[in-house]
Amino acid sequence: MSFDCSDYKQYKRLHLSGEVDLHNSPDVRRCLLDILNRKKSVIVDFSDLTYIDSSGMATLVEGLNIANKMNLTLTIVGAKDAPLQVLQLTRLNQVFHIVESLEDIEE
Amino acid sequence: MSHPPLLCKQWASCPSELSDIRKNIADVCQPLGFPQTDIDQIVLAIDEACTNIMRYAYKGCREGVIKIDVTQDSQQIIFKLHDYAKQVPKDCIKKKPSALCEPGGLGVMLMRQVMDSVEFIHTKDCKGNILEMRKNRVKGNR
Known part of the structure; x- marks a missing residue:
């Protein structure tokens, strides 16, 4: 798993690649919380993510709750295949704002 | 008719082992004729179970052992995950809270949704x- 953080419009984009599980979700959590602590809305880019389990999803749920309290947003972009299944199985697709591509992100 | 075991292997209770566990489970399921969506979900359920063993049975201790046996009969594929930690009371298994955005219980929810x-x-x-x-095996599978 690797991830990188970059600017996209007024957001921070957290781009996840590979597999997120209990082994590396603490690293994702640190990065996500760091972005939110800097009062930036975040786009979590799933387009190169091949796998995520509940530890990764729990990290994103924690991030979403913090974002909501701070009047920020957390948007998931590009979810497909196994990660999309996890969002659907957990019904968290009803909780997160999910868009297909970065072009769908509003200014 | 008894079938030979499909997998009998053990791993350390260390999160870095999860990737190899997932690969082994996918390799076992691939020749059984499950659609890829089902294989992805089975792999997810086993990963969630192992994650729970590491977090709650071994409480983060990385020196425990997780043994996974996979067998089959004519109707089902059977996965047995054995740990050697203190016995966990059955009623301690966390259920997902009613509000989706509350933390905890996601892993058990996924396991129950995916498996029969x-x-x-x-x-x-x-x-x-x-x-x-x-x-359950899909009709027409080997």
């Missing part, structure tokens, strides 16, 4: 915990 049965087995002569999960 999920059962925690305690035996007097067996140290630790056994989690048995069954997945």
